[in-house]
Amino acid sequence: MHEILDSLNDRPGDADPDALRAEILKGLTDSQRAAVTATEGPVLVLAAAGSGKTRVITRRIAYLLGMGVPPWQILALTFTNKAAGEMRERVAHLLTDGPLSRMGSPERVLRGLTVTTFHALCARLLRKHADTMQGAPGWGLRHDFSIYDSDDQAALVKKVVVDLGMSTSNWPARSVLSLISGAKNDLMDARAFAARATDFNTKTIARIYEGYEKGLRLANAADFDDLLLLSVRMLKESAAAREQVQGRWRYLMIDEYQDTNKAQFVLSTLLVGKDEGQASPNVCVVGDPDQSIYAWRGADISNILDFEETYAGARVVPLGENFRSRAPILRAADTLIRNNKRRKHKDLFTKKPGGEKPRVILCKDERHEAAVVLEWLRSIVKPGQENGPAWKDFAVFYRNNSLSRVMEDALRGAAIPYVIARGTAFYEREEVKDAMAYLRLIANPADDVSLRRIANKPARKIGATALDRIESAAKQWGVAMFEAMRTADRVPDLGSAAASAVRKFVETVDSWTGAGSFLGAAVPASLHDLVSRVIRESGLEGHYKKAGEKNEEDADKADNLDEVITSALEFEKEYDAGNDPAYADEAGVIAAAPSGAEPPANEDAVPDFLGDLASDGVDVPTPATAGDSFVPPLLAVLRAYLESVALVADADKVDPARGAVTLMTLHAAKGLEFHGAAMIGLEEGLLPSARAMESDPAVEEERRLCFVGITRAMEHLIITSAKYRTQRGLMERTIPSRFLSELPKDGVTILDQSDDSGFGRFEDDDAQPAWGRTRGSFSTERASGGGFAEHKSVPSPFPVGSMVRHPQFGIGRVEAVTGAGANARAKIAFREAGSKTLVLQYARLEAVR
């Protein structure tokens, strides 16, 4: 051990291992210490909210390094890039200012340490090894694959549905995709899915799934789920890939383990070599079952609940002490979460004394609610006050993004700075996606979905019919559409005008890659050069400039295209400098692993992401379309760039929002903490969401979501509920969320401001509200079926229980009727087609006796 440590040390002898380790453990509680030092064998850290689990993980990494474990043997996986970035930063901090600084330069000590997300890891693994799987039946993925986001997925599903001769309105892409995604999360491919399908509905989905998979493979593309699914398959089937991975990492850490799905679970067992009979792998998972909020996208809470069974002899370390919130906030969270039936109880406690009770404020409507939040913010934040809390210490949480609007208006009106950690952002804009589609076509000429997107954008006389003809020719010839375009003259039925338009398009694309070897066309020298040429020469820039002049709304689209060039330039800089933490640190992932504890003789032999992809190595064959003049490194940079665009969520990039109140969804809030937090929209149908109200497990997940929100707050917490809320243009009476009545009666302050016109004053903190009265009103409202339920009294021509006939779905039984008039919908269980919700006005239903 000592020798290894010394070899890593610039100043050998300075880092006395014992002293070093003691220093790493300084300031930790006993249980945290136990979690950090249990380095051998499987460990489950049951971390409560605010118990310092990130701290535990970072110290654990430091501790391993301090024990002399080479950094390239350590792999830490997170769900978001933000979490990974933070963790890297914290480790780096320990190395520069903390105990590890005595071990040598951070670059040196960290070289090869892998801290990344599941998806990024899998993307790297696939880029590295996908080509070796070519022989496997139905594989079809090559190293230059595209990554499809939900838009691309939807486009593909729509196409498949149309090709199958079905209607896209009966089989909406979104819902079809969620089923397909669910299957993939459970590691079910199209065949396995089809084998299990029994009813008409599922059988049809299975057919779509099959076509969708074919489409993906034909386009040499992987969707988000594929990154995991195919990595698992590859590790199972390719001994070479498996050996390289398993020989490399000896210490695996997984954050937010409660959110892993089946694919991620299996992947993790493969990474640590459990399948290979590794009896007691060094895997350490950290999570909190009470914060599992991703069941809807396949997260399987039993992964964490059954950890001890999966890994025999696992050590369990509970971290119950909360270092974040004051006692009253913690008590509210604890009381709420106890209402969940399926859970392991964990005692939450804090040593922080005092603190104010969370406030529940019943408001008139959403505008009043925003005003209340504003007043609350102002009552605590005093600008100009030196050491007081600032805007950045506050956040507003909501269940869904649509609720942010009113809040934004209010904050803007009050000139309070704010940022939204929103889902829809830069890379989801139309013009940006267009530019990306061009780039993806260059990186992966088989990418038919991208090709279809931009072939006629801007309009260049390659219409839908022309594309369809090209596609059928391509299918016949067994090549990608872009390939077929090269011989446009031979595409059956393609008019000469269309053919020449196509020829011109191909020439344009080729001029960027040098593939056509046209005289005089200089090949781009750098990524941003390529990107700017694509944007200009494709005509996108002109197209959106023109659109901007005409239409006020499109005015900034051209600017956004400029921003794409800037982002490429920035990426390139970091990439060139080898400085991009998100990429440089993944170093080891794809490189030949130095196995064993011996550090490689030559430091340069430590695997490095840059060296691997940028060098003209065996792993990056020149694509068929690229001529000699297109140097592989540029293609590699392009691919890495596209990958970062696809895998780095925009919310991750939101600048740590200094100086501004943060607005975000409850999901986005997980893992963060704020001095003060406001949760808005605590109403039935919102939180819990309308969909969740149908089943108990779903309501429990909503409760956990609420729990997550509450536990983000350190000092101040307000929870609001509006009596009336306007949604999709309609103002409706609401019912206060059931979660409000699950908070401790005497543990929260209730302020009913839903009737009086004046805004309450917060100095009246101790004015105990009539909880009984309020509570009573909750229950009467629910009992009398006010609000949503009131529509139910309107008589329907199809009473619940009656039998109906639908021209397409056949005979079914009415399960429920909701809404009235034009809004009337019926949930019908069809014998063949399964259960569907139909709008009575449009569904041509017939009563059957």
Place this chain on the structure above:
DNA sequence: GCTGAGTTTGTTTTT
């Protein structure tokens, strides 16, 4: 093939 007016439809959360 493009435009713009009119129509329909949908509602969670995201790597």
Place this chain on the structure above:
DNA sequence: CAAACTCAGC
């Protein structure tokens, strides 16, 4: 209330 979609008219 939007976004997405449809379709007639150029």
